[in-house]
Amino acid sequence: MKRPPDHDDPHDIAGNSAAVDDEAHIAAHELGHDTDVAIDLVDELAAAHDHGDEAAVDLHLQRLRRALQRLRQDTSRLVAGRGGDLATVQRQPTNLATLVRRVVSAHPSGRHPIDTNLASVVLNVDPLKVERIVDNLLDNALRHTPPHCPVEIDLRAAPVGALVVVEDEGPGLPDHLCDALARDSDDPDAFAGAVGLWLIRRFARLHGGDLSVQRNVHGRPARFEVWLPARGGQPEAR
Structure with missing residues (x-):
C-alpha cells in the first residue's frame, strides 16, 4: 500500500492560501460597503427629520433596516465560518x-x-x-x-x-x-x-x-x- 505523503503539497497550500485571501478581501469589502450604506442612510434620515419630511423619514428608516439586516447576515455568516459561501454559486x-x-x-x-x-x-x-x-x-x-x-x-x-x-x-x-x-x-x-x-x-x-x-x-x-x-x-x- 502506498504511504500517504508526510507533508501537504506546497501547491495545494498556496492555492488554499490564495482562496482564503480572496474570501477575506470579499468579506472585508462587503462588510465595509454595508456599513458605509448604513452611515449614508443615517445622514439622509437626519436631514429628512430636520426638514420635517415624515414620508422621507419612514422611507429612510425602511432602507436603514434592510441595510442593517444585511450587515447582520454577513457578520453571522462569517462568524459561523461560512465565508466560503461567497466563492460558490x-x-x-x-x-x-x-x-x-x-x-x-x-x-x-x-x-x-x-x-x-x-x-x-x-x-x-x-x-x-x-x-x-x-x-x-x-x-x-x-x-x-x-x-x-x-x-x-x-x-x-x-x-x-x-x-x-x-x-x-x-x-x-x-x-x-x-x-x-x-x-x-x-x-x-x-x-x-x-x-x-x-x-x-x-x-x-x-x-x-x-x-x-x-x-x-x-x-x-x-x-x-x-x-x-x-x-x-x-x-x-x-
Missing part, C-alpha cells in the same frame, strides 16, 4: 428586474436621481451574488458621479442571457484600474480603491459571465456592463 430561478428594483430601493437617493429601464428577465443565478454585483455597480456610480447628475441602470435580455448596464457621469476609471482590467488581473490588491470592481468581475465569472468597462471620454458617460449567461460554464462568444 447557489443557483435558483431569479427575476432579475425584481432584484434590481430591490437593490435600487435600498440605496440612498438624495444626491442623485436613479433612472431604471428594466426588461423582464428570469435566469437561473445565485441571487445573493447578482444582488452584490448590482449593488456594487450602483454604489460605484453614486459615489463617483457629481451631485444631482443622474445614474442610469438598464437590464436587457440577451440571446444567451442578460446584460446589466450602469452608466454615470463620473470621471471613469483611473489608469491603474484600466491596467488591471486589461491585464485580466486576479489580484484584488491590483484594484486598490475599487475592490468592488474586482468583486463584480469575480461574481460575474463565477456565473460564466464577465464585466466590461468603457471610460468616460469625449463627454460620453462611463459605462459598466455585466453579462450573465442563461447557463453556467465558460463565457460564450457574444
Whole structure:
C-alpha cells in the first residue's frame, strides 16, 4: 500500500492560501460597503427629520433596516465560518428586474436621481451574488458621479442571457484600474480603491459571465456592463 505523503503539497497550500485571501478581501469589502450604506442612510434620515419630511423619514428608516439586516447576515455568516459561501454559486430561478428594483430601493437617493429601464428577465443565478454585483455597480456610480447628475441602470435580455448596464457621469476609471482590467488581473490588491470592481468581475465569472468597462471620454458617460449567461460554464462568444 502506498504511504500517504508526510507533508501537504506546497501547491495545494498556496492555492488554499490564495482562496482564503480572496474570501477575506470579499468579506472585508462587503462588510465595509454595508456599513458605509448604513452611515449614508443615517445622514439622509437626519436631514429628512430636520426638514420635517415624515414620508422621507419612514422611507429612510425602511432602507436603514434592510441595510442593517444585511450587515447582520454577513457578520453571522462569517462568524459561523461560512465565508466560503461567497466563492460558490447557489443557483435558483431569479427575476432579475425584481432584484434590481430591490437593490435600487435600498440605496440612498438624495444626491442623485436613479433612472431604471428594466426588461423582464428570469435566469437561473445565485441571487445573493447578482444582488452584490448590482449593488456594487450602483454604489460605484453614486459615489463617483457629481451631485444631482443622474445614474442610469438598464437590464436587457440577451440571446444567451442578460446584460446589466450602469452608466454615470463620473470621471471613469483611473489608469491603474484600466491596467488591471486589461491585464485580466486576479489580484484584488491590483484594484486598490475599487475592490468592488474586482468583486463584480469575480461574481460575474463565477456565473460564466464577465464585466466590461468603457471610460468616460469625449463627454460620453462611463459605462459598466455585466453579462450573465442563461447557463453556467465558460463565457460564450457574444
